[in-house]
Amino acid sequence: MSxxxxxxxxxxxxxxxxxxxxxxxxxxxxxxxGSPLAAKGIPAMLAYIPHDQMxxxxxxxxxxxxxxxxxxxxxxxxxMLPLLVVLSSMGTIAGERAREILPLVLSKPVSxxxxxxxxxxxxxAVQAAGTLVAALGMAVYTTALFGEIWLPGYAALNGLxxxxxxxxxxxxxxxxxxxxxxGGAAAVGLGAWFxxxxxxxxxxxxxxxxxxxxxxxxxxxVGRPLEHVGWCLASTVLLVVAxxxxxxxxxxxxxI
Amino acid sequence: xxxxxxxxxxxxxxxxxxxxxxGVDLCVEGHGVYGFLGVNGAGKTTLLRILNGFLIQxxxxxxxxxxxxxxxxxxxxxxxxxxxxSPAFHGWMTGEEVxxxxxDLLGLTRVETRQQTGDVLARTGLASAARRRVGGYSGGMxxxxxxxxxxxxxxxxxxxxxxxxxxxxxxxxxVLDLVTDLGRQAxxxxxxxxxxxxxxxxxxxxxxxxxxxxxREATRALRARFLxxxxxxxxxxxxxSFEKDLNESNGVGSWRVVETHDAxxxxxxxxxxxDEGRARVALPGLVAVHGLALHRFGSTAPSLEEVFLRVxxxxxxxx
Numbered sequence: 001m002s003x004x005x006x007x008x009x010x011x012x013x014x015x016x017x018x019x020x021x022x023x024x025x026x027x028x029x030x031x032x033x034g035s036p037l038a039a040k041g042i043p044a045m046l047a048y049i050p051h052d053q054m055x056x057x058x059x060x061x062x063x064x065x066x067x068x069x070x071x072x073x074x075x076x077x078x079x080m081l082p083l084l085v086v087l088s089s090m091g092t093i094a095g096e097r098a099r100e101i102l103p104l105v106l107s108k109p110v111s112x113x114x115x116x117x118x119x120x121x122x123x124x125a126v127q128a129a130g131t132l133v134a135a136l137g138m139a140v141y142t143t144a145l146f147g148e149i150w151l152p153g154y155a156a157l158n159g160l161x162x163x164x165x166x167x168x169x170x171x172x173x174x175x176x177x178x179x180x181x182x183g184g185a186a187a188v189g190l191g192a193w194f195x196x197x198x199x200x201x202x203x204x205x206x207x208x209x210x211x212x213x214x215x216x217x218x219x220x221x222v223g224r225p226l227e228h229v230g231w232c233l234a235s236t237v238l239l240v241v242a243x244x245x246x247x248x249x250x251x252x253x254x255x256i
Numbered sequence: 257x258x259x260x261x262x263x264x265x266x267x268x269x270x271x272x273x274x275x276x277x278x279g280v281d282l283c284v285e286g287h288g289v290y291g292f293l294g295v296n297g298a299g300k301t302t303l304l305r306i307l308n309g310f311l312i313q314x315x316x317x318x319x320x321x322x323x324x325x326x327x328x329x330x331x332x333x334x335x336x337x338x339x340x341x342s343p344a345f346h347g348w349m350t351g352e353e354v355x356x357x358x359x360d361l362l363g364l365t366r367v368e369t370r371q372q373t374g375d376v377l378a379r380t381g382l383a384s385a386a387r388r389r390v391g392g393y394s395g396g397m398x399x400x401x402x403x404x405x406x407x408x409x410x411x412x413x414x415x416x417x418x419x420x421x422x423x424x425x426x427x428x429x430x431v432l433d434l435v436t437d438l439g440r441q442a443x444x445x446x447x448x449x450x451x452x453x454x455x456x457x458x459x460x461x462x463x464x465x466x467x468x469x470x471x472r473e474a475t476r477a478l479r480a481r482f483l484x485x486x487x488x489x490x491x492x493x494x495x496x497s498f499e500k501d502l503n504e505s506n507g508v509g510s511w512r513v514v515e516t517h518d519a520x521x522x523x524x525x526x527x528x529x530x531d532e533g534r535a536r537v538a539l540p541g542l543v544a545v546h547g548l549a550l551h552r553f554g555s556t557a558p559s560l561e562e563v564f565l566r567v568x569x570x571x572x573x574x575x
Contacts, residue, residue: 002330003361006357006360006361007361009360010357013353014346014348017348017349018348099344100340100342100343100344101344101345101346103308103310103338103340104338104340104343104344104345104402104405105361106310106327107308107310107333107336107338108333108358108361108362109330109331109333109334109361109362109363110333110361111328111330112327112328252327252328253312253327255305255310255311255312256305256310256311
């Protein structure tokens with residue numbers, strides 16, 4: 001694909017120079033480190049609140065928090081990261097178009113498909129690195145606080161969460177290409193996030209769709225057996241490919 | 257035999273609310289500088305965008321360097337240097353990095369990129385600013401950088417959209433010299449609304465008006481074709497009755513007032529005459545009859561601006 005390697009190198013340099021990479025990795029790390037800390041610390045903090053200041057609520061701590069609580073907290077915190085993905089991807093093509101950078105790049109021997117792919121692969125690579133950073137932070141701190149970590153389940157959880165981010169990045173960048181508007185791309189990304197949450201509330205249906213990634217992740221955390229994993233993964237991969245193909249088709253015919 | 261550099265036939269382009277190009281025919285062959293003129297909205301930028309494959313035409317055929325244009329014309333893109341009207345870059349890159357990135361996109365080797373980057377930075381007068389971030393460049397520096405990236409890869413065809421519009425007089429002179437130089441080794445197709453620049457540089461002129469090519473000719477031939485003697489009559493006093501008589505005078509084709517800012521009390525009337533011998537005698541007499549003071553009287557060669565205005569004017573009359 002003509003020019004893909006060059007465009008990817010430029011994207012990498014841009015993420016580093018504009019400090020978006022650093023900010024993203026720090027946020028991922030905060031999610032990783034903050035989750036076991038919250039799992040351990042919140043019940044302890046609540047226990048210190050005097051009874052008469054609890055508004056009549058009776059706090060019953062039936063057990064000490066453990067590794068699974070840290071995973072549950074990690075899942076909750078990680079579910080906010082699609083917002084970061086949408087914010088960092090929404091202007092990736094629409095912004096370059098608005099600033100009129102696009103004509104100079106596409107006047108060179110670069111295919112529009114390579115351009116689009118570089119714009120999707122760059123945030124995906126950052127999310128892969130971010131997920132790894134968050135996962136390592138979480139694993140180390142969870143082991144330190146709770147003395148154990150369920151590695152296979154934990155690795156699978158991170159895989160599902162990463163795939164979820166890939167979906168949001170693809171949708172947002174595709175919208176950035178097709179709608180020619182940063183605001184429009186943000187609306188699509190946030191809409192997809194909202195839709196996945198709504199569908200996630202209907203687990204029996206969501207398991208057959210990309211929204212099932214969240215359901216599977218929740219099942220992993222509580223130790224429920226995973227069902228219809230293949231359907232969920234296949235529908236997610238299919239949707240990513242379909243969105244890319246659609247954006248590629250639109251961009252190839254688009255006026256620059 | 258090499259195909260024409262640009263071969264445009266019956267080109268039509270329609271936007272939803274307006275037809276911008278209405279059957280453009282254009283053939284550009286060989287090296288040289290080709291000036292591309294037109295009033296605002298004539299369709300110049302639309303044509304340049306189609307030539308770059310940024311816009312797919314509604315009808316007609318367009319070949320650039322022998323290949324059909326389109327979004328994926330990879331091979332031919334290596335041979336085109338394009339400068340948009342307002343070139344924009346990533347502000348976080350330095351000028352040198354922009355050129356390195358461009359060289360990589362063109363598939364140049366590291367050594368070629370390094371050599372050519374040094375060369376084009378020097379030619380465009382950006383060598384001292386090469387390591388500064390583009391975000392801090394002035395408009396003129398960005399235009400120079402735009403030209404520098406167009407020079408990389410030593411293309412066969414340069415498509416330049418208003419290449420000196422953001423430059424100061426010194427910069428303008430330098431870039432125009434550079435464009436003249438490029439025209440000796442390649443084909444330069446340059447749009448501009450500054451007729452003086454085109455007149456100085458271009459061997460050939462194409463005039464686009466209301467979506468159609470109305471003139472496509474060598475600059476010298478065009479001027480010769482429209483060559484009619486012009487007299488500048490510089491007078492002071494009330495010229496209203498003089499102007500009335502001028503309209504009715506037999507030897508006069510047309511005339512207009514030329515703006516003069518250096519001497520506001522004086523008025524310059526540029527008169528196109530049909531019969532030079534009669535006009536040379538009659539015009540000073542007419543000035544005297546109307547009691548005007550004659551400050552200067554002399555003939556002048558028609559500039560491209562005069563030709564352009566007459567061509568556009570005659571099209572307006574025809575329509």
